[in-house]
Amino acid sequence: MLKTKIIKLFVSCFILLGATIGFSQDFKERGTIEELVDQNVPGYKILDYESGHLNSDTLPDLIAFYDYDRYNPSFNRDSLENPFDRPLLLYLGQPDGTCLLAKRNDKVVLCYDCGGQWGDPFDGITINNGYFTLSHHGGSREKWSLFITFKYSPEEKNWFLHSSGDEPFSVHEPNKVYSDMDTVKDFGITPFEEYNSNLF
Numbered sequence: 001m002l003k004t005k006i007i008k009l010f011v012s013c014f015i016l017l018g019a020t021i022g023f024s025q026d027f028k029e030r031g032t033i034e035e036l037v038d039q040n041v042p043g044y045k046i047l048d049y050e051s052g053h054l055n056s057d058t059l060p061d062l063i064a065f066y067d068y069d070r071y072n073p074s075f076n077r078d079s080l081e082n083p084f085d086r087p088l089l090l091y092l093g094q095p096d097g098t099c100l101l102a103k104r105n106d107k108v109v110l111c112y113d114c115g116g117q118w119g120d121p122f123d124g125i126t127i128n129n130g131y132f133t134l135s136h137h138g139g140s141r142e143k144w145s146l147f148i149t150f151k152y153s154p155e156e157k158n159w160f161l162h163s164s165g166d167e168p169f170s171v172h173e174p175n176k177v178y179s180d181m182d183t184v185k186d187f188g189i190t191p192f193e194e195y196n197s198n199l200f
Helices: 003-021 033-037
Strands: 044-052 061-068 086-093 099-103 123-127 131-139 144-152 160-165 180-183
Touching: 003 086, 033 044, 061 123, 099 160
Parallel strands: none
Antiparallel strands: 044 061, 061 086, 086 099, 123 131, 131 144, 144 160, 160 180
C-alpha cells in the first residue's frame, strides 16, 4: 500500500514536469524507416530500433532508441540540454510509406550506469500488436531483470503503462527467480510520455 502511494505521488509530480519533455528539432519528424534509423542527430547515437505494429492499423511503425554519443571524443556533451537523457521515439506508419513522430520520452529507458557491474542495463525492444516492451538487466552477484510494457489505447490514441515486472535472482541460485509484477491497479494510469523509469 505504501509503495503504491509513493508511486502515485511520484507520477503526479512528474506529470507537472511532463511539458518539459517535448520534441526536439534535432530528430526527424517524418521519413521512411530507413531514413529514420540512419538519421544523424548531433550528440546522439542510435542504439536500437524495432519495427512492428504499435497501434491498431496495419501500417509498419517504428521505435527508435538513442543515447548520448559518449564515445565520440570530438563532441562536447555540454552542448546537450541533458546528456544523461536517453530518447525513445515512437513513429507511426503513414499511407504514403513514411513514419510520423508520435511520441517521445527521454526518461523511459534506465540510465546508462543503472546496471551496476553489468554495465548499460538496456537489453532490447519487443513490439507485439499494440504492446511494446523494454527489457533491462543488471547487477553482479545479485542479478535482476526489469520489463516495462506499454499498451496502445485506440480511444485515447496513446500508449499507457501496462505492466512493470522485476525478476531478481542470485548467480549462486540461478533457478530461484522471483517475479514481482505491478499493473495499473498498482501505479495508476500513466501515459507513455509521462513515465519516468527513475521514479519506479
